[in-house]
Amino acid sequence: MSVSIRLSYTVSSDDFTRAGEASSDVKGKLKKLGFSPDVVRRVAIVMYEGEINMVIHASGGKIEVTITEEEIEMRLMDTGPGIADIDMAMQEGYSTAPDAIRTLGFGAGMGLPNMKKYSDEMEIDTKIGVGTTVRMKVVTK
Amino acid sequence: MTVKEVCDTLNAKVICGQEHMDRDVHTACGSDMLSDVLAFVKDQSVLLTGLCNQQVIRTAEMMDIICIVFVRGKGPDRAMIDLASEQGIVILTTNHRMFSACGLLYEKGLRGGGSD
Ligand SMILES: Nc1ncnc2c1ncn2[C@@H]1O[C@H](COP(=O)(O)OP(=O)(O)O)[C@@H](O)[C@H]1O
Ligand SMILES: [Mg+2]
Secondary structure, eight states: OOOEEEEEEEEOSSOGGGTTHHHHHHHHHHHHHTOOHHHHHHHHHHHHHHHHHHHHHSSOEEEEEEEESSEEEEEEEEOSOOOSOHHHHTSTTOOOOOHHHHTTTOOSSOHHHHHHHHSSEEEEEEETTTEEEEEEEEEOO | OBHHHHHHHTTOEEEEOGGGTTOBOOEEEEOSOHHHHHTOOOSSEEEEESOOSHHHHHHHHHTTOSEEEEOTTOOOOHHHHHHHHHHTOEEEEOSSOHHHHHHHHHHTTOBOSSOO
């Protein structure tokens, strides 16, 4: 059996309180589909961090999720400023987030490291002035 | 420890989730940085925080956190309460500050679950 479910979301950066709605929806669906709590939580964490990044560092974007029995693939695409130095951005504690974001609880520079840690595969494709695409995979077994 | 015991220990007020007060909690995490919380993967946890916005509830949802304690008497707004209720998350508020709230729970045997 090879079922494949595709979901797509538009993430707006207008309203910070709504950031995370896409991740919440995916989490709910994975839970209903019967994936293990560990898989569901790892997808939720990495997608939520990615979604927050799209909102605070780019101006929103699109997320596509493909769910199969073997893996969950997430593709987060934005047309934001891009990342100048990926190695630097991947370091724990590195953040260019403004203070206003920090008072909301984000901007600790732990997002990308968390995404790397809790996904099984992660790839960043970015170009200054063009945008960033982050692709992540969580395998189910 | 149950959510009810957490509530009693902190002299806290129940904002929502009264029906989940007998749930067991195994670990706790105190932080004002949500990415710290997202790096803390433990089962059946309590989150203590001085932050008070919708993303606190979202973070708790992502982490399957059972109970959120707002310290220093912070009060969540309607949208936060609705989201927490929808997700079956208990919200408590206590007048204790972060350090004292964590200390009181630690004294009662609750741990961070890491190398503490
Ligand atoms: N989608 C994105 N577009 C542009 N820059 C990004 C994006 N995601 C991450 N970054 C950059 O990488 C840095 C580190 O990201 P992260 O580890 O999530 O930390 P934080 O979001 O707390 O700043 C950010 O501060 C930002 O400079
Ligand atoms: Mg981030």
